[in-house]
Amino acid sequence: MNVPFYSHGLGPDAAQAVADVLGGPFLTSGAVGRAVEDQLRAFFSVPHAALTNSWTNGAVAVLLALDIGPGDEVIVPAMTFAATANVAALLGAKPVFVDVDPATLLMTPEGVRAALSPRTRAVIPVHLYGQMVDVARLRREGLAGHGHVAIIEDCAHCFEGLLDGEPPGRHSDAAIFSFYATKNVTCGEGGAVITRRDDLYQALLQTRLHGMSAGAADRFKGGSYGHWDMLRLGCKANLPDLLAALLPPQIATVRDRLAEREALAQRYETAFAGTALRLPAPVPNAVHARHLFPVGLPAGRRDRALNVLSQAGIGATVNYRAVTSLAWYREAQGTRPEDFPVATAWGDATISLPLFPGLTEAQQDHVIATLCGVLEEDFL
Numbered sequence: 001m002n003v004p005f006y007s008h009g010l011g012p013d014a015a016q017a018v019a020d021v022l023g024g025p026f027l028t029s030g031a032v033g034r035a036v037e038d039q040l041r042a043f044f045s046v047p048h049a050a051l052t053n054s055w056t057n058g059a060v061a062v063l064l065a066l067d068i069g070p071g072d073e074v075i076v077p078a079m080t081f082a083a084t085a086n087v088a089a090l091l092g093a094k095p096v097f098v099d100v101d102p103a104t105l106l107m108t109p110e111g112v113r114a115a116l117s118p119r120t121r122a123v124i125p126v127h128l129y130g131q132m133v134d135v136a137r138l139r140r141e142g143l144a145g146h147g148h149v150a151i152i153e154d155c156a157h158c159f160e161g162l163l164d165g166e167p168p169g170r171h172s173d174a175a176i177f178s179f180y181a182t183k184n185v186t187c188g189e190g191g192a193v194i195t196r197r198d199d200l201y202q203a204l205l206q207t208r209l210h211g212m213s214a215g216a217a218d219r220f221k222g223g224s225y226g227h228w229d230m231l232r233l234g235c236k237a238n239l240p241d242l243l244a245a246l247l248p249p250q251i252a253t254v255r256d257r258l259a260e261r262e263a264l265a266q267r268y269e270t271a272f273a274g275t276a277l278r279l280p281a282p283v284p285n286a287v288h289a290r291h292l293f294p295v296g297l298p299a300g301r302r303d304r305a306l307n308v309l310s311q312a313g314i315g316a317t318v319n320y321r322a323v324t325s326l327a328w329y330r331e332a333q334g335t336r337p338e339d340f341p342v343a344t345a346w347g348d349a350t351i352s353l354p355l356f357p358g359l360t361e362a363q364q365d366h367v368i369a370t371l372c373g374v375l376e377e378d379f380l
């Protein structure tokens with residue numbers, strides 16, 4: 001039996017939405033994307049939302065809008081996808097890594113406090129796997145006396161998550177989402193930034209598009225050509241309407257699909273209770289976005305599990321080896337895996353199992369039986 005790691009679930013409606021854009025003259029960022037930005041503003045109850053062509057380019061645009069560059073430091077967790085740290089490094093700033101909580105695998109206020117320096121300009125907490133970092137507490141306890149340090153939430157795993165009833169974007173300077181192919185809301189490649197800060201939003205509109213003072217749609221407003229100027233350095237991070245057209249129905253139904261993800265995740269949890277598999281601890285008072293279902297294998301068993309799952313036709317991935325263990329960071333930044341024991345150990349032990357709406361019970365049972373078979377080998 002084949003069990004894919006992920007299935008996007010987009011159907012004929014999505015094809016029609018793209019065809020509708022193709023039927024008009026305007027393929028890049030325009031009215032379709034602006035309507036999605038309105039939808040995001042309403043969904044998250046924030047004053048500003050800006051679509052981007054990836055989380056990564058959105059984060060680069062935000063860091064540019066905050067004037068973060070050489071000489072600056074950005075605090076990031078060691079347990080995340082490389083992009084979280086790469087965006088700082090790309091701009092010549094220094095990613096400063098902190099280890100994560102051993103139970104939840106999330107960034108902690110204590111870790112951030114210990115990593116602060118006079119050069120710290122931003123912190124990027126990651127809502128790993130879909131569980132939210134307590135950003136209000138991070139601000140209060142991690143950044144006490146450092147009010148100028150920006151908090152940028154990495155919400156690539158957490159579109160639907162809540163903490164104390166609040167969605168991302170409440171207590172941060174900006175929150176950034178990914179609509180990459182495997183994410184809970186997807187258009188293949190894409191992303192979005194939400195912010196409550198007017199100044200940051202105005203700067204972001206420029207850094208998202210070459211630093212220009214007006215986008216393509218605005219340059220022709222009123223039927224006459226308006227010259228644009230370039231007021232600051234920007235990147236190319238705007239999302240075309242061809243892709244934005246895939247988002248509205250997914251955003252409208254994301255909570256229904258979360259119920260299905262939650263049921264599947266709980267079914268895995270019940271099956272694995274009492275086994276040697278480690279699961280991240282649940283965050284209290286939170287709604288988990290259930291983006292990924294990671295488990296930790298007993299020491300030294302991870303790669304065996306990956307091979308056995310693959311031979312059984314099951315798609316599994318690793319999210320993630322610690323960023324501090326990756327070759328470029330060890331060589332260019334001198335990171336040492338032993339300085340981040342929690343992230344390093346989890347990164348050497350974890351695999352993510354298939355989790356998507358539409359995964360059948362028979363498929364899930366095949367995953368469970370195959371993985372439990374690997375655990376039993378330990379007793380042979």
Ligand SMILES: *Cc1c(COP(=O)(O)O)cnc(C)c1O
Pocket residue numbers: 053054055056057080081083084126154156157177178179180190191
């Ligand atoms: C996917 C992901 C990103 C990068 O998203 P892109 O849209 O592919 O740039 C960043 N952070 C985390 C935690 C991710 O999982």
